[in-house]
Amino acid sequence: MDNFLSIHDLSIYEFHELLDLSGQVKAQPQRYREKLKDKVLAMIFEKPSLRTRMTFQVGMLQLGGQAIYLGPSDIQMGQRESTHDVGKNLERWVDIIMIRTFDHQIAEDLAEYTSTPVINALTDSLHPCQGMADFLTLKEKHHDLTELCLAYIGDGNNVCHSLIFAAAKAGSQMKVATPPGYEPDPDIVRQAEEDGKDTGFHLEVCNDPAEAVRDAHAVYADTWTSMGQEAEKKERIRIFAPFQVNRDLMAKAHPQAIFMHCLPAHRGEEVTDEVMDSPQSVVFDQAENRLHFQKAIMLLLMGIQK
Numbered sequence: 476m477d478n479f480l481s482i483h484d485l486s487i488y489e490f491h492e493l494l495d496l497s498g499q500v501k502a503q504p505q506r507y508r509e510k511l512k513d514k515v516l517a518m519i520f521e522k523p524s525l526r527t528r529m530t531f532q533v534g535m536l537q538l539g540g541q542a543i544y545l546g547p548s549d550i551q552m553g554q555r556e557s558t559h560d561v562g563k564n565l566e567r568w569v570d571i572i573m574i575r576t577f578d579h580q581i582a583e584d585l586a587e588y589t590s591t592p593v594i595n596a597l598t599d600s601l602h603p604c605q606g607m608a609d610f611l612t613l614k615e616k617h618h619d620l621t622e623l624c625l626a627y628i629g630d631g632n633n634v635c636h637s638l639i640f641a642a643a644k645a646g647s648q649m650k651v652a653t654p655p656g657y658e659p660d661p662d663i664v665r666q667a668e669e670d671g672k673d674t675g676f677h678l679e680v681c682n683d684p685a686e687a688v689r690d691a692h693a694v695y696a697d698t699w700t701s702m703g704q705e706a707e708k709k710e711r712i713r714i715f716a717p718f719q720v721n722r723d724l725m726a727k728a729h730p731q732a733i734f735m736h737c738l739p740a741h742r743g744e745e746v747t748d749e750v751m752d753s754p755q756s757v758v759f760d761q762a763e764n765r766l767h768f769q770k771a772i773m774l775l776l777m778g779i780q781k
Contacts, residue, residue: 478586479772480595482603482640483666487674490644493771496780497611501767504537510779512539517565518596519545519574519585521552522702526738527575527596527604530765531773538770543569552581562589571773577703592776599633599703600660604772605737606637608764609695610645612757615764616733617692620645621675626691626728627651628684628718629745630711631659634697634737639663639678643671650679652687654714684718688728695735696720696745712744721747725755733757 476489485493500507516535518528528544535542552561558581565572566589574582574593579600586593595603610620617623625642627635631653639659642649651659658680667678681687688694699715700708725732734746734756742748750756774780 476775478593478595479603479776480582480586480593481601482606482637482644483670485644487644490641492780493607493768493775494611494614496775497607497764497768497771498614499781500770500774501764507538507770507774507779509539510774511535511570511777514538514540514570514777515568516540516542516773517545517569517572518542519550519552519561519572519576521547521574521576522597524575524596526762526765527573530769531573531596534766534770534773538773540570552576558584559588561585562591565589566591571776594772594776597633599701600636600663601640602633602637602737603640604765604768605634606641607772608768609638609735609737609761610641611764611768612735612761613647613693615760616757620647623647623693624691624729625649625693625695626688627695627697628687628720628724629653629697629715630657630699630701631680632697632701635659636663638695639667640670642678643667643674643676646671646674646676648677650681650687650691652681652684652718654718655682657714684720684724685727688724688732691728691732693733693735694720694725694728696740697737698739698741699745700741715745719745719747720750722749725750725753735761738762 532542562585572593573596575596577599579598582595699711736758
């Protein structure tokens with residue numbers, strides 16, 4: 476594996492290898508304490524972050540390395556300096572690069588132009604680190620991913636796309652409910668169905684949240700208004716209001732269903748406090764597992780598997 480840009484790019488073996496390594500890193504952190512000693516991670520942020528910045532920076536420190544933060548005003552990639560030139564500079568100084576940006580093509584270009592491994596920490600199209608950490612959480616809670624039914628309620632956005640790719644690799648069932656016109660990208664769906672043709676993966680996309688959550692083992696919500704869509708917020712709140720995950724909707728899921736959210740959550744919009752703070756909620760387990768997965772993907776890209 477040279478880069479980590481999309482779960483779609485992983486083989487089924489690599490997908491499970493990353494989940495297994497994440498679990499090992501979580502269970503035995505001391506075993507990996509110095510595995511990336513003297514390695515340096517460049518963290519390129521063109522979007523604000525709490526979990527992504529903390530988990531990559533803390534993860535690199537816990538692995539014995541260093542992480543350097545590069546904010547939006549530091550590089551201005553594509554404006555002050557081309558993506559090509561940024562990549563060619565960074566590969567002379569650092570061992571690994573992560574990028575959190577807007578257009579997915581920027582991450583693709585950076586990976587093409589540099590010999591240093593590149594991690595997609597979020598683009599407008601995909602959020603693969605989140606999707607992998609979420610499936611680590613699902614594996615911990617449900618164990619057999621091939622028997623899992625995951626319901627995603629809300630906007631067919633970057634998180635939804637990465638969850639679809641992960642479900643395809645895992646052989647899970649996934650149901651997505653969105654308002655009409657907000658369904659996941661048809662190309663993502665097509666690629667995922669190809670990925671999952673031999674795993675037992677099944678995907679349903681509908682416009683009825685009650686139908687989507689029926690018998691689901693996990694119910695997942697995300698913000699209705701992503702970064703860059705702030706001008707649409709009032710209209711989105713109106714359109715997505717029937718897709719709120721509340722006590723009544725959770726009652727339609729499997730009796731032991733868990734609630735998931737990638738955070739930050741807009742309480743009172745996509746999820747109510749009573750669900751967010753309920754015993755069913757595993758949102759902070761998901762946030763913790765971002766750390767363990769970030770460590771695993773950095774280890775694997777640096778050639779360390781055990």
